[in-house]
Amino acid sequence: AQSVTQLGSHVSVSEGALVLLRCNYSSSVPPYLFWYVQYPNQGLQLLLKYTTGATLVKGINGFEAEFKKSETSFHLTKPSAHMSDAAEYFCAVSSRFQGAQKLVFGQGTRLTINP
Amino acid sequence: NAGVTQTPKFRVLKTGQSMTLLCAQDMNHEYMYWYRQDPGMGLRLIHYSVGEGTTAKGEVPDGYNVSRLKKQNFLLGLESAAPSQTSVYFCASSYGEVGNQPQHFGDGTRLSIL
Secondary structure, three states: OOEEEEEOOEEEEEOOOOEEEEEEEEOOOOOOEEEEEEOOOOOEEEEEEEOOOOOEEEOHHHOEEEEEHHHOEEEEEEOOOOHHHOEEEEEEEEEEEOOEEEEEEOOOEEEEEEO | OOOEEEEOOEEEEOOOOOEEEEEEEOOOOOEEEEEEEOOOOOEEEEEEEOOOOOOEEOOOOOOOEEEOOOOOEEEEEEOOOOHHHOEEEEEEEEOOOEOOEOOEEOOOEEEEEO
């Protein structure tokens, strides 16, 4: 079964600094990969996804992620953090479960932005 | 533009009580899902449906039942609530199978079992 590991349950950066959220997955074949963001008291919103093709994927709000097959990683980055980026971020991978594709989520990384 | 709507938003139950959580989507999506979110564990799939009249078990189905009598609604039932079911429950829907189509999430139902 697929699994997802997000390194660091909490990440804190200064406003304007680089954001790097790490995600590693276990898979023997290239999966579909996703990053979701959750703001307080809200559901999850899709930031970006990788299915096939270009390994550098651009998402909303200036975020991007790079699929690295050799490292089984899909790290999320943003060059310059903004206060509005404070939220919880989830990496997810598609996994076939009982004949259908499902999402398997990492445990989440809470991002704090310091002024 | 409602998207996915969950009812209720908050609920407190006593151990042994029953309740039903309602999820409604207005996007004509075929697939619907129920997840629970617990601290440090991400989201775990409880049950899902690939179309009206169908349901299937996810990773953590024990203690829950579901029904999809209408395409737009997906109900999650707790027949005899237990403290271990204290969680935030999220419903999601998608037009097609995950990977090809993104999942759209509701805002969650916060459920406490005393």
